[in-house]
Amino acid sequence: NAGVTQTPKFRILKIGQSMTLQCTQDMNHNYMYWYRQDPGMGLKLIYYSVGAGITDKGEVPNGYNVSRSTTEDFPLRLELAAPSQTSVYFCASSSRQGPYGYTFGSGTRLTVV
Amino acid sequence: AQSVSQHNHHVILSEAASLELGCNYSYGGTVNLFWYVQYPGQHLQLLLKYFSGDPLVKGIKGFEAEFIKSKFSFNLRKPSVQWSDTAEYFCAVIRLVTDKLIFGTGTRLQVFP
Numbered sequence: 001n002a003g004v005t006q007t008p009k010f011r012i013l014k015i016g017q018s019m020t021l022q023c024t025q026d027m028n029h030n031y032m033y034w035y036r037q038d039p040g041m042g043l044k045l046i047y048y049s050v051g052a053g054i055t056d057k058g059e060v061p062n063g064y065n066v067s068r069s070t071t072e073d074f075p076l077r078l079e080l081a082a083p084s085q086t087s088v089y090f091c092a093s094s095s096r097q098g099p100y101g102y103t104f105g106s107g108t109r110l111t112v113v
Numbered sequence: 114a115q116s117v118s119q120h121n122h123h124v125i126l127s128e129a130a131s132l133e134l135g136c137n138y139s140y141g142g143t144v145n146l147f148w149y150v151q152y153p154g155q156h157l158q159l160l161l162k163y164f165s166g167d168p169l170v171k172g173i174k175g176f177e178a179e180f181i182k183s184k185f186s187f188n189l190r191k192p193s194v195q196w197s198d199t200a201e202y203f204c205a206v207i208r209l210v211t212d213k214l215i216f217g218t219g220t221r222l223q224v225f226p
Contacts, residue, residue, distance in 0.1 A: 031212065040122070042203060042218040043157075050212070058213065090156060092214075101147075102214055104157045 002026050006091050006105035013081040013112045021076040021108050023091030031094045032074040033102070034058075034066065036087040043090065049074055081112045117206050119217035126194050126224050134189040134220050136178075136204030146187040147205040147214070148178055157203065163187065174198070199224045 007022045025032065030051045035043040045058030049068040063085055065077040074093075078085060088109050092102040118137045126132060138144065148160040161172025168180040178189045187204060204217040 033214070035216075040218060042117075042119075043205075043216040045213055045215070048213060059215075094214075101159060101162060106156045 004091055004093055004103050004105035006089075006108050008108060009106065010109050011111070013078070013110065015081060015083065015112060017081050018077070018079050019081070019110075021078075021089055021091075021110070023074045023076065023105060024072050025074075025091075025093040025103070026072065027093060027095070027103065028071060029093035029095045029103075030071065032068065033092045033094075034064070034074070034076045035090045035092065036060065036085075037090060037107075038087050046076065046089075078110075083112050086110060086112045117204055117215050117217040119202075119204055119220050121220045122218070123221045124223070126222070128196055128224055128226050129193045130224075132189070132191040132194045132198075132222070134202055134204075134222070136187045136189065136217060138185050138187070138204075138206045140185075140206060140208050143209045145207040145209065146178075146180060147207075148172065148176070148187070148189050149203045149205060149216075151201045151203065151219075153200070160189070160202075194222075194224050196224050196226050198222060 004025045033048040034046040037043045044060045047066040049055045055066050088107050090107050091105040094102045120135045146163040149157040150160050151157050161170050163170045163180045171177045176191050201219045201221050203219045205214050207214050
């Protein structure tokens with residue numbers, strides 16, 4: 001029972017480089033989310049998806065893109081990495097049915113230098 | 114602005130002391146409320162949640178929280194903390210009309226033996 005799997009766990013990028021943070025869930029959850037966590041700021045919602053083919057912006061979407069071609073996968077794309085994107089990124093999923101509760105991945109620590 | 118507020122940013126306690134962490138939200142309407150814990154170097158784990166019914170909710174590891182609707186509060190309590198409770202604690206709220214989980218800025222708890 002893997003839950004929510006994020007890769008990679010750590011990454012260092014140079015300014016201007018691009019990368020994709022991968023997120024996969026095996027719980028057949030319709031809802032998926034990307035958050036970034038910065039010290040003293042809590043978690044901020046970047047993008048979310050309510051199902052395959054549907055995505056929407058969260059609180060801090062600038063500099064990021066997402067896609068949701070399948071129920072299982074919700075990758076987050078950084079096109080031109082900037083130092084302000086140094087953060088810890090968490091993917092989460094939830095089911096619309098039953099009590100709400102998010103399952104979080106283990107996080108990706110990204111440093112942009 | 115609609116938000117989730119955690120007024121205690123850093124709390125330091127000795128073992129066996131009692132704990133209360135404040136959480137207030139400013140959303141109207143029906144909400145679901147959560148407390149998450151993040152141990153050093155780990156991802157978020159659900160401590161407890163409130164959806165409806167008894168406003169006093171009991172979670173894992175001896176934690177409980179009380180929903181006071183008139184005060185828009187959902188404070189977390191534990192009668193006697195342990196060194197292993199050292200972690201960061203996040204309050205979070207879902208407004209049912211938006212289905213997005215919004216976090217407070219977190220409270221860092223340090224417990225000394």
